[in-house]
Amino acid sequence: MMFLIPFWNLGITGHLIPGAGTDFGTPKRETLNEIVAANPEMPKWDAIHTTVIRNNRFRCDHGWDIDLDDGSSNYHIYNNLCLNGGIKLREGFYRTVENNIMINNGFHPHVWFKNSGDVFKHNIVFTEHKDIRLQDWGKEVDYNLFPDEATLKQTQIKGVDTNSIFGDALFVDPKLGNYTVKEESPAFKIGFKNIDMDSFGVTNIELKSMAKTPNIPTMFFGDSGEKDAVVQWLGSQIKSIATMAERSASGLNKTAGVLVLAIEPQTVIGKSPLQVGDVIISAEGDEIDTVADLMKTYQNNNWKGKLNLTIFRNQKEKQVLLNTKK
Numbered sequence: 001m002m003f004l005i006p007f008w009n010l011g012i013t014g015h016l017i018p019g020a021g022t023d024f025g026t027p028k029r030e031t032l033n034e035i036v037a038a039n040p041e042m043p044k045w046d047a048i049h050t051t052v053i054r055n056n057r058f059r060c061d062h063g064w065d066i067d068l069d070d071g072s073s074n075y076h077i078y079n080n081l082c083l084n085g086g087i088k089l090r091e092g093f094y095r096t097v098e099n100n101i102m103i104n105n106g107f108h109p110h111v112w113f114k115n116s117g118d119v120f121k122h123n124i125v126f127t128e129h130k131d132i133r134l135q136d137w138g139k140e141v142d143y144n145l146f147p148d149e150a151t152l153k154q155t156q157i158k159g160v161d162t163n164s165i166f167g168d169a170l171f172v173d174p175k176l177g178n179y180t181v182k183e184e185s186p187a188f189k190i191g192f193k194n195i196d197m198d199s200f201g202v203t204n205i206e207l208k209s210m211a212k213t214p215n216i217p218t219m220f221f222g223d224s225g226e227k228d229a230v231v232q233w234l235g236s237q238i239k240s241i242a243t244m245a246e247r248s249a250s251g252l253n254k255t256a257g258v259l260v261l262a263i264e265p266q267t268v269i270g271k272s273p274l275q276v277g278d279v280i281i282s283a284e285g286d287e288i289d290t291v292a293d294l295m296k297t298y299q300n301n302n303w304k305g306k307l308n309l310t311i312f313r314n315q316k317e318k319q320v321l322l323n324t325k326k
Helices: 029-038 149-156 185-188 244-250 290-306
Strands: 004-005 050-054 066-068 075-078 087-090 096-097 107-110 119-121 140-142 171-172 177-182 231-235 236-240 258-263 279-283 306-312 314-324
Touching: 066 177, 087 096, 231 290, 236 290, 279 290, 290 306
Parallel strands: 004 066, 050 075, 066 087, 075 096, 087 107, 096 119, 119 140
Antiparallel strands: 171 177, 231 236, 236 258, 258 279, 279 306, 306 314
């Protein structure tokens, strides 16, 4: 399930900005920056009250789990469990995102304005921040937990997360969807507080048995990642090439790549050119050694609706275009 806030419903809407001479969705950036600098409370003129998104469990397999689109402003987003798509904030002002868990994904700040006042802190993320065309990084982006040192450093190069740390979050039972962190978790060092894992979704006893629940994902990143797991992906079963036997059977020159084990018909992969036995070795120009590599590239490019793959089939490399939307 994805929580999408359309820009015409909440926050700064598609109205004409006084003096800007253009729709907020495609403004003259410098003009709007000047207007907001002169009128810091302007973004709240039609977002007077803070919109709160809290205590939810989301999973979206075709976009972001929480997606604040053009101009959505004045939000407080906290205590949410995001199982696949992470959190995206496009444009807008005065959003505080704190104390959320983003499994296999992370933070997507897109096209922020100067002096946005946005805050992203005390969150557990699995990937580096995936920023697109930012003019600056808002009020505060810091005190977050990353899965490993390399991912943290990739983010700190951007000039944020100076006080963030890395380490295994130490979830109690992630295979069963319990992402409570243990007492010894490093998450507490960055100010994270445990989220109640029993209060998501339908609470009425009669309706609870009828309600759908999301599939719990395999974790790909960090020390807790399941390196040799069989993973469900867009209607297929895939796994990392991990043994000499798998390498030999596929005719590869190294023990790397992602093997397609099974494909269900009438799914995204089922309608694609991929076949059982294919090994994905590259995606969007990124070398793919493991399922984690594939998932990172997929999450980075999912918004495009397509993925350019290089596969190994019948001892030859082949280019494949995968349309990731149904």
